[in-house]
Amino acid sequence: MSMPTRATVARLRSLPVIAPGAAALAIIVVAVSPNPYLHTTVARMLPLALLAVSVAVVAGHAGLPTLGHVAPYAAGAYLTARLALAGIDLAVVHLLCAAVIGAAVAGLAGAVLVRYRGTVFLMLSLAVAELTAITAGQWRTVSGGTDGLAGIPAPRLLAGMPPLVGDRTVLLYTATIMLAVTAAAGWSLRGDRRMLFTAARANENRARASGHPVYVYLWMVHTAAGSLAGIAGALLIHTHRWITPADVGFGTAALALLAVVIGGARSLTGAAVGVVIVLIVRDVVAVEVPGHAPLLLGALFVIAVYALPGGLTALTARLSRHRLFATPHDAPPPAAATSVRSAP
Amino acid sequence: MDALVITTVDGIAYGLLLAIAAAGLTVAFGAGGVLNLAHGTLIATGGYIAATTTAGTWGSLVAAMALAALAGAAGGGVLAAATAALRGRGHLDQALLTFGVALIGADLLTTAYGSDLLRPRMPAALESTIVVAGYRYPVDRLAAFAVAVLVAACGYVLLHRARAGRLIRATVDDRAMVAAIGVNPRTVDAAVLVASGALAGLAGALTTPILGVGPGTADTALLLSLIIVVCGGLGSVPGAVIAAIGVGVVQTVGVVTIPALAPYLLTAMAVILLARPSTVPGQATP
Numbered sequence: 001m002s003m004p005t006r007a008t009v010a011r012l013r014s015l016p017v018i019a020p021g022a023a024a025l026a027i028i029v030v031a032v033s034p035n036p037y038l039h040t041t042v043a044r045m046l047p048l049a050l051l052a053v054s055v056a057v058v059a060g061h062a063g064l065p066t067l068g069h070v071a072p073y074a075a076g077a078y079l080t081a082r083l084a085l086a087g088i089d090l091a092v093v094h095l096l097c098a099a100v101i102g103a104a105v106a107g108l109a110g111a112v113l114v115r116y117r118g119t120v121f122l123m124l125s126l127a128v129a130e131l132t133a134i135t136a137g138q139w140r141t142v143s144g145g146t147d148g149l150a151g152i153p154a155p156r157l158l159a160g161m162p163p164l165v166g167d168r169t170v171l172l173y174t175a176t177i178m179l180a181v182t183a184a185a186g187w188s189l190r191g192d193r194r195m196l197f198t199a200a201r202a203n204e205n206r207a208r209a210s211g212h213p214v215y216v217y218l219w220m221v222h223t224a225a226g227s228l229a230g231i232a233g234a235l236l237i238h239t240h241r242w243i244t245p246a247d248v249g250f251g252t253a254a255l256a257l258l259a260v261v262i263g264g265a266r267s268l269t270g271a272a273v274g275v276v277i278v279l280i281v282r283d284v285v286a287v288e289v290p291g292h293a294p295l296l297l298g299a300l301f302v303i304a305v306y307a308l309p310g311g312l313t314a315l316t317a318r319l320s321r322h323r324l325f326a327t328p329h330d331a332p333p334p335a336a337a338t339s340v341r342s343a344p
Numbered sequence: 345m346d347a348l349v350i351t352t353v354d355g356i357a358y359g360l361l362l363a364i365a366a367a368g369l370t371v372a373f374g375a376g377g378v379l380n381l382a383h384g385t386l387i388a389t390g391g392y393i394a395a396t397t398t399a400g401t402w403g404s405l406v407a408a409m410a411l412a413a414l415a416g417a418a419g420g421g422v423l424a425a426a427t428a429a430l431r432g433r434g435h436l437d438q439a440l441l442t443f444g445v446a447l448i449g450a451d452l453l454t455t456a457y458g459s460d461l462l463r464p465r466m467p468a469a470l471e472s473t474i475v476v477a478g479y480r481y482p483v484d485r486l487a488a489f490a491v492a493v494l495v496a497a498c499g500y501v502l503l504h505r506a507r508a509g510r511l512i513r514a515t516v517d518d519r520a521m522v523a524a525i526g527v528n529p530r531t532v533d534a535a536v537l538v539a540s541g542a543l544a545g546l547a548g549a550l551t552t553p554i555l556g557v558g559p560g561t562a563d564t565a566l567l568l569s570l571i572i573v574v575c576g577g578l579g580s581v582p583g584a585v586i587a588a589i590g591v592g593v594v595q596t597v598g599v600v601t602i603p604a605l606a607p608y609l610l611t612a613m614a615v616i617l618l619a620r621p622s623t624v625p626g627q628a629t630p
Contacts, residue, residue, distance in 0.1 A: 065436055112615075119379065119435055123574045127611050130567070134607045250567075254443065261440050295451035301444025305430065305437050 019269035020183055027175040031168055039167035045279045046178045047236040049272040052256045052263070053182050054228035056271035059260050061189055062221040063201035064121050067253040068109055068128030072102035072226035074248035076233025078142055081243055084152045089163065091155035094234045095177065102230015103223050110222035114215060117204075129253040136245035148244030155238050164238065174235050178272075181231055186268050188224075197221065262304045264313025273312060350479055351600050352593060357485055358554070359592020360492035363585040365547035365565060366572035367499060368540030374516040374579020376533035378427050379435045381442040384566025385449035386419045386541050390548025391557030392453055395462035402467050409549045416545020417538045419449075424537035428530065446562065454559050461558040470553075484553045491550055495543075496585060503581060512536055516579050571610055 030042050051073050058066045076098030083094055109128050116124055136143045143149065154163035157173070164173050189197070199207040200214045208214050237243060259278050263270030281300050286293035308315055369383045390412035397408040423442065430437050470484040503509035511532055514522050519529045548557070548565070555561070572591050576583030591610060598606040 119578065122435070122439075123570065124615065126570065127574075127615050130611045131608070131615075134611065138604075138607065250563075257436075258440055258443060261436050265436075292451055292455075294447040298444040298447030298449075298451065301440050301447070305441040305444070309433065309437075 019267075020179060020186070023269060023272065024175075024179055027171070027179070031172055031175075036167040039171040041284065043167070043171040043174045043239045045276055045283075046174045047232045047239060048252070048256065048259075048279065049275040050178045050181060050232035050235060051229055051252070052259045052271040052275040053185060053268045054225040054232060055256045056260045056263065056265060056268050057185055057189065057225040057228065058222055059257065060266035060268075060271075061194070061197045061201070062114075062218045064114065064117070064125075064218065064222070065257060066113075066125040066222075067122065067250070067257055068113065068125035068132075069106065069225060069229045069256070070129050070248050070250075070253040071109055071132040072105040072229040073233040073236070073252070074132050074136055075105045076102045076230030077236045077243050077248065078136070078149075078233075079230075080234040080237040081149045081152050082142065084155065084237065085149070087153075089153055089156050090159065091157055091164070091173070091238065094155055094238070095231055098230040098234035099227040100230070102233065103227040106226020106229065107219070107223040110219045110226070114218040114222055126250070126253075129250050133245055133249040136248050143243075143245065146245055148242060148247075150242040152237055152241045152243075154241065170239055174239055177231070177235060181228060182268050182272065185224075185228055189268075258301060260311075262301075262308065262311055264311025264315075267311070267313035270311055270313040347600070348597070350481065351596050353479075353481070354485065355593035355596035356589055357489040357492070357592070358551075358596055359589035360496060360585075361488060361547060361551050361554075362568055362572060362592055363588035364492060364495050364499075364543055364550065366569045366576070366584045366588050367496075367581050368543035368547075369569045370573045370576060370579055370584045371512060371516075371581060372537050372540040373573065375512050375536045376424075376427075377435075378423070378533070378537060379438050379442065380423060380537075380540070381439055381566065382419070382423060382446040382449060383540070383544055383569055384562035384564070385446045385453070386416045386544035387548040387551075387565040387569075388453055388557060388562040389419060389449070390416050390545035391552040391561055392457050392462065392548075393545070394549035394552045395464045395557050396457065398464035398466065400465040400467060405464070405467060408464065409546060412545040412549035413542045414545070416548070417542035419545070420538040420541020421534070423541065424534040427537075428534070431530075446566070450559070450562050453562075459559050461556040462552075463556045464549075464552050466553055488550050488554060495546065499543075499581070508535070568610075571613070575613060 027042070030038055033039075051069065054072075055066055055069050058064050058069065079101050080094040080098050083089075083097060088094075113121060113124055113128070137146050154165045156163050164170055196207075196212065196217060199210075200212065200217050204214050233248075236247065240247075255278060256275065259274035260271045261274070262277065263272070263274030278297065278300065281296050282293050286296050289296070365383070365387055369380060372378050372380050372383075393412040393415055394408045397411060398404050423445065426441060426445065427438055430441060466484055470487055473480045473482050474486070475481075476486070501509075503513065511522060511527055512535075515529050515532045515536075522529050522532065548561075551565075568591060572584055572587045575590065576585070576587035590613065594609050594613060595606070598609045602609075
């Protein structure tokens with residue numbers, strides 16, 4: 001029955017740094033491997049991982065389980081594709097434009113959506129996801145209809161530099177953007193802002209009674225997460241170089257939200273890891289049993305819901321609590337142990 | 345004009361069939377609190393059973409409908425057992441579980457029945473047309489319409505006149521009160537999921553002659569049911585029936601009159617109904 005030492009507390013505080021660090025290390029290990037197929041496979045997982053991070057920001061920090069962030073994702077992707085096809089191939093221009101249009105789309109949708117909570121919000125965001133897929137299929141002049149857009153030119157980092165086409169180069173570029181954006185999102189959700197969002201989520205009436213404009217806070221989180229989704233859309237074009245309405249449909253929206261549940265709602269890294277696990281099952285393991293990817297994915301979801309209550313983050317929190325502290329009640333409350341709940 | 349009348353009647357008939365599917369989903373959500381994303385898979389199961397067990401005779405048709413309802417009820421029982429362990433963990437965990445079950449079910453159905461669109465073999469008498477009020481109309485649609493009205497009437501009587509129905513409605517309104525009168529609300533939850541599954545299976549069997557059944561059936565049926573449940577108010581059976589007829593008419597008439605906008609109509613309907621001023625945060629959530 002020992003009290004936690006300064007060293008163990010310091011170790012616990014350093015945990016948020018460990019996860020992104022481990023992610024970066026994993027990317028480096030993949031990048032130094034000589035297997036180009038591995039580079040392409042991992043690079044193509046990262047846009048969806050960033051979309052899941054944006055969903056985790058809304059679901060975990062604003063308490064709003066969203067399927068609708070596929071809309072800013074689609075806007076960012078189609079804008080990037082159109083810019084590239086029009087001859088504007090600077091990656092930074094793509095990323096900035098995608099972030100702006102992502103924020104604009106999420107801001108517009110959020111103005112209506114964040115008035116609602118719980119299941120009603122989930123259903124309304126499903127309607128947004130459906131509208132996105134329908135629009136992507138119908139608006140032929142922008143999206144190319146159900147045929148989609150192909151042959152999109154590769155982006156350039158700087159004017160005069162060669163296009164980003166090598167498998168390893170694309171992986172390193174995508175991973176850098178993805179990790180930097182996730183780290184920036186994680187950094188901006190710390191301190192006072194985190195406490196404000198926790199207050200708005202945990203006891204909305206009391207937060208409002210204390211003078212906090214809860215609607216404005218939630219709208220801001222929704223909008224900011226839209227810019228992350230927009231950037232994820234730009235990365236989708238940079239890694240895949242084609243897009244069809246199926247890439248921005250209900251399947252993508254559901255996959256991102258379910259990955260967030262598997263990862264643990266309040267952890268951005270957990271969401272990204274959740275997507276990677278889901279995509280490994282869907283795109284890598286399922287190759288061994290052709291045509292049965294849905295079966296494996298379904299089994300993963302069923303196992304995850306029973307074996308990982310609160311997601312991967314709750315599991316790591318439980319493990320680290322047992323390892324670092326002798327007395328469980330000394331440990332900080334496992335914030336991620338409670339999954340996203342609907343409004344009571 | 346004649347064509348529009350027939351299309352509208354078609355829409356109402358289709359809406360009534362959708363109502364049977366959506367009534368199960370909305371009651372499961374309202375009473376059991378279960379957001380069942382595997383509902384579409386149960387509907388597709390009913391459809392496949394009807395498509396593969398009918399042999400063109402009346403007996404096989406009745407047997408197929410009974411089998412479809414039984415299979416749906418069994419599926420509902422499995423879901424009741426699976427979701428009982430998740431009580432108190434929120435709708436997202438249930439969504440994850442039932443979405444997983446739906447994916448597994450869809451894979452198994454495609455493996456068992458292939459990827460073609462299947463249709464049941466109906467008795468010859470149902471495959472003709474008759475003249476109603478001066479319009480020629482397919483008999484199988486009228487028969488499906490009649491069965492849908494019959495099921496809706498039975499459902500109304502069960503829900504509003506029988507003790508079991510009163511218990512279900514009481515559970516939607518006040519679980520604690522149901523427990524206080526000596527009935528375990530969890531038993532009601534399980535019974536509701538079984539009944540909801542039976543309705544889904546039956547709805548699948550009834551829609552197969554009109555729409556056929558294939559790999560896309562589960563997704564389409566789930567999405568339409570969700571839109572109906574949302575439009576009708578979560579947990580409300582009369583709301584679901586009215587919304588289902590609305591969705592049926594909008595879908596069939598919309599496709600004929602304004603094909604370019606038809607895909608948006610349903611979603612727009614759901615958004616307008618959900619975003620109406622009377623819905624304030626928390627109010628529409630049971």
